[in-house]
Amino acid sequence: MHLTTSTPLVSSIMASLLEGTPPSANGPSDESKITTFLKFTTMGVIISAIAYGVVFTLAVMSFHLLHKTSLDGKKRIHYLLFAYIVFMFILSTVNIVAAIHMNLNAIVSQTLPKTLEVGKNVGAVVIVLVTWGSDGFLLWRAAVLYEGVSTARRKIVNCFIGFLMVAQLVTGTMYFLSNFMDALNPPRYSDSIFVAFACTTLSINWIITGLVVGRLLHFRGKVSRSLGADYGTPFGRIITMCVESAALIIIFSTIFLVLNLMKKNPFSFSRILLTNIYVIGPFLILYRVAQGKAFLTSSNSFYSVPGNSGGQRSATLQFNDRGRHTLSTGNSTKIEVNISDEVHKDYYDHDRVELGNLSNSQIPTPIKRDMDTPI
Incomplete structure (x- = not known):
């Protein structure tokens, strides 16, 4: 079937495409x-x-x-x-x-x-x-x-x-x-x-x-x-x-x-x-x-692995509620970074400190001795 390419036909076709309706009656058959x-x-x-x-x-x-x-x-x-x-x-x-x-x-x-x-x-x-x-x-x-x-x-x-x-x-x-x-x-x-x-x-x-x-x-x-x-x-x-x-x-x-x-x-x-x-x-x-590259490990944590470039690293963002080792009231935010050479660094909010779920043997003696002392 041969279709002409006159201006009225083109306008009719474009109208049908955009408006979702058939071409006007003045167009082709x-x-x-x-x-x-x-x-x-x-x-x-x-x-x-x-x-x-x-x-x-x-x-x-x-x-x-x-x-x-x-x-x-x-x-x-x-x-x-x-x-x-x-x-x-x-x-x-x-x-x-x-x-x-x-x-x-x-x-x-x-x-x-x-x-x-x-x-x-x-x-x-x-x-x-x-x-x-x-x-x-x-x-x-x-x-x-x-x-x-x-x-x-x-x-x-x-x-x-x-x-x-x-x-x-x-x-x-x-x-x-x-x-x-x-x-x-x-x-x-x-x-x-x-x-x-x-x-x-x-x-x-x-x-x-x-x-x-x-x-x-x-x-x-x-x-x-x-x-x-x-x-x-x-x-x-x-x-x-x-x-x-x-x-x-x-x-x-x-x-x-x-x-x-x-x-x-x-x-x-x-x-x-x-x-x-x-x-x-x-x-x-x-x-x-x-x-x-990003993982939701639970309802209150976010896990991210940036990849192998620039050394192997992993980062864990945890939005934790108050746990049994938390030394302050309310919620706290903990960001943990693990380096491939086993260097371990923790960053805490300026107004709160949280020890996470460390066992007693992992807690340094001075901190363990003052566990019940408010900061």
């Missing part, structure tokens, strides 16, 4: 309109399939490395990460399979697929679950890093995180229900709900990533001033890891929202691709975790 439109929808599915390839690669490599580098005492967190990877990968697989199935049916039947069909749009359900998984992972990281702050600050951060979680759950649930309720299904409702849902995700990634980076910069400054600039390198790598993960989601979410504000809604590009982007974001973090 109905058969030509459907063929042209389906070419662009197919292109959107192909791009999404490429993104799914990235998801598959990250999932396999992360799974392999986590299994290979399992450490004693960290198996529980490994199992949780395994379950998370499998859950998100299954959702991404369902999304791309449903998109391909929808597109092939549209090509065979030569009809334009609808944005939403009540009870039939699997992608609308999957993107809600994927977004909850992605944002939940980010909120959890922030909550972990702020466990070591004062009680008042921790309550403020937790309340703020809780507010964002509620907003995400409400907008996500409304969009989820719009797939099954006729009253919410018309595009003027469902699209507005999805925009609100995407705005919440965008806000979470901006704000929470800022909190995480700010916390890490705070610790990097303390370590660099006390132990030297070299010991701040692991923090810089973790910061870069967090920023690049959030930036991926922020960029694509912003593009989608800007197009919606301009009344331009790319049909195949938006929801299908966003689902895979929301999976790639946390998978980038998990892949670095699997490499040993």
